Amino acid sequence: MKKILLSLGTLAIVGAVVAGATGAFYGDTETSTGNTFTAGAIELKVDSVSHYNGMVCTEDGGWQPSGNTDAFGVPVGFPTQGSDCNGTWTETNLKDGVQKFFNFTDLKPGDHGEDTISLHVYDNDAWGRFVIFPTRDADNTCTTPEIQAEEALDKTCESPDGDGEMDDNLLFTGWLDQGAIPGFQNTDADGNPVYANENDSTGENDLQLVDPTEGDNIYQNYEGPKFWNSETIGNLTNDLSGVLSAEYERSCTDTSIGTGNPNGSDNYGFCQGLAQDGRMVGSTTYYFGLAWDLPLDTGNEVQSDEYTANLIFQVEQLRNNPTPFED
Template sequence: MTDKGIGLSRRKMLAGLGAVGVASAGAGLGTTAYFSDDESFEGNTLTAGELDLKMDYRMTYRGGPGRLGELQENYPNATFVDEDMEPTDDDTGVYLLDQVPNRTEYPGAEDWVIGANGVYDPETGEGEGFQRDELIDAGDLEDALIRIGDVKPGDYGEVTFSTHLYDNPGYMWMGGMLTDENQNGYTEPEIEALEEMGDPTDDPDGDGQLADSIRAKIWYDDNCDNVHQGERDEESEGVDVMLSIDNSGSMGGGPGSKMEQAKAAALDFVENLGPNDRVGLVTFESTGQLRQGLTSTHSNVETYLQPEPAGISDAGRTMMDAGVDLAADELNDNGRSGVDEVIILLGDGEPNESDRAGSDHVQNAKDAATDAKNDGITVFTIGLGVSNGSTAQNTLIDMASSSNGTTLYYDSPTGTDLDDIYSQISSVILTGEEVIAEGTLREVMTALEAGIELDANVQSEERICFTNSVTRCFGFEWELPTTVGNEIQTDSVEFAIGFAAEQCRHNDGETNPYAPDDSNGTNDGNVTNGGNATGTA
């Protein structure tokens, strides 16, 4: 695992620190689903629509070896995971504490992301996605989500939340607050450390130093890999990226077709490239075509992505292996040394033609992707309108690369989701995943207390609603740095994190549910609405 985010590799303890008492962190989740006023006519009656915000999550902790038994007192299902987040019997000092849903068929991180990206159809019983009734809101939580005692300098924890909107698109906000913090008296080493820092030692019932010592960060985890992809250096040499777009007959033609939606979303992606980024374009139908090799003149690619009758159009079958091989050949032959090489492949169906030998078109497409990945190329795949659990979807999932144990496959049930999906991929490979709040735990919670607007497409100038068909991930990490000493002994802190949603239709997204109540200057309670749970060890 690379050292990204807040000190992922810093797990050692301070030498000569002495016995550190209980420094515990408690957290809770809150979800608020604002009632929708969407009506539909059914047999001459008016039926109110719904807006339901649910979440799944996966929570890990890096606290050093030998703590499994202790952690299992609070998390009975806690287990070891390796550096790729996969379950292991080895004492790695990295622990998977909890996850929702907790299905036996999703033991590993890769399968977990497939479940989060898929959509389960309750009417047919088909689909790889999580089922609505096994997801959570705050009222489902009987205990605080994070409840770890004996936290020591160097300890690190991370939770990735995936949000699921049902029935209607919605504007979303994130909120939070410190709910309690305690000095819990003083130990002799703590008094000595505080006196050396010039801090008072006469308030054993005070707040303590833990909230100001813990570092925290919240971000759009656009590839759901539990790691923050930081902002790219302005002097970076850029990225070499090949777009590979299905233009088979099933993509259709004319306004509103999958072909036109795919071109429009890819065009927005290209327009967001930086001056040091190079881009090329491959299309595939009954044959594969290299439309444009890698170029810094982005307009050369944009020409092919213009609305009908200009640009590429639909025709023929689906030779997906050529869509990968041509893109990989261009990167291998003309890519720049030391620069990240990426293929973003969009498909809407199962491969039914091959450029490679043999008649197993699906396997040929998978083999082409495997060869590209073996050459050091990162492969993102997008399934446009593919059926859940279908061969087409599973093929694209298998073709995608992995990052920190997660599969870089994005499911787009409709073409209207593509802009948001390309924006997420852009955040991962181009601009870096956007930070929502970071600093000390106190600073992050103070920022959240006022409520922060969330945006489904951070590259758009306008705030975009979150669709009710695409799962989105948000990461929260905390760390007690190794530079912290005995001043935090026995301290504890509790905090709450919440999400709120409001239907997009008939609303403008201007009413912040976490904003202070003008009548009394306090928060209106949405952070704790839905049964926020907090707790200390």
């Protein structure tokens, strides 16, 4: 009898395991729909805009300050102070068509920009990936110079749905915007440095500067190699664990500087958030700098072309999940 009871117990455990395994992995998908890069059309006219000491001359308002700087600290005069934008929001769940990292409808060669994306996984460690899902890649209209430029490339401009060339020309640069201290000790939502009270062994309360250039939208050399370095959309890797584990190896294993915790959890100290296996550590905010550039030598084949994509960030539980994103 005892033997039978034992085997019943074993059966019950097997049943529970099977029931657990039929459930889907916990996960979340945040989709930013309708991200758009549309080129402006240009037929040649000549005018003049005067720049002087970081100021730009406007017809109506005279000189206006242009304090904007790009990812490389270079002053830019567009867009103008006070004009509308919708690419900034505080931590939220993305809603269809509401939050767009990129929404540019009149790009010109030489235009460039940057978006710092912060990802925050609550509570548990997780695997992360970034997926670009194109929804439109088209010629739209065909201007005369565009038709000629595409003929020279042995292509044919077709209005409206012919294969566009925006995706072949737009270049992306990405880096971990992690500041001077490897990993993510974290700035506030505006990218300002955070001062933390630290109780050390003497019981004194010292104000500690966490990391002022973390999440500041600017690439500093000490933030490590760029994981995308002027890549076209088709060449972007999407594996965040590969990016994060490479950075762990680079900056968290040198015993002469200091080492991190292989599981990435370091009480928000040295190398917080960088783990050997590239997981995203729960309750850590990760900053990714994402710069884009439509190079000055972009040809007329891109005129009026549109590239629209959903940018999708996915996380899957780390635990019990050695091979994520396989469905």
